[in-house]
Amino acid sequence: MSLGGNLIMDDREAEVNSILMDFKVREFTEGLDSNGDYFGAARHFFHSKSLIEASSVFKIIKILPKGINSNYSILIQLEIA
Numbered sequence: 001m002s003l004g005g006n007l008i009m010d011d012r013e014a015e016v017n018s019i020l021m022d023f024k025v026r027e028f029t030e031g032l033d034s035n036g037d038y039f040g041a042a043r044h045f046f047h048s049k050s051l052i053e054a055s056s057v058f059k060i061i062k063i064l065p066k067g068i069n070s071n072y073s074i075l076i077q078l079e080i081a
Contacts, residue, residue: 023056 009017031039040048040055052058 020057020060023060027055027057 038051040051
């Protein structure tokens with residue numbers, strides 16, 4: 001069971017999700033290809049904190065609206081990469 005797995009996204013939410021997942025897959029693949037040197041999930045949090053903070057995924061998540069009310073300013077702000 002996944003959290004929110006039954007939610008239906010509108011077109012804009014699906015676009016944001018697609019962008020976020022592209023960044024996530026890219027960072028995951030780069031981490032695995034680095035023999036664990038840049039794979040934060042394989043390291044203790046204190047050692048990977050700087051990798052997390054530099055992550056495009058983390059930067060996107062930080063600017064996402066929180067709570068029940070959402071807005072679509074995220075589409076404008078996604079010019080991170």
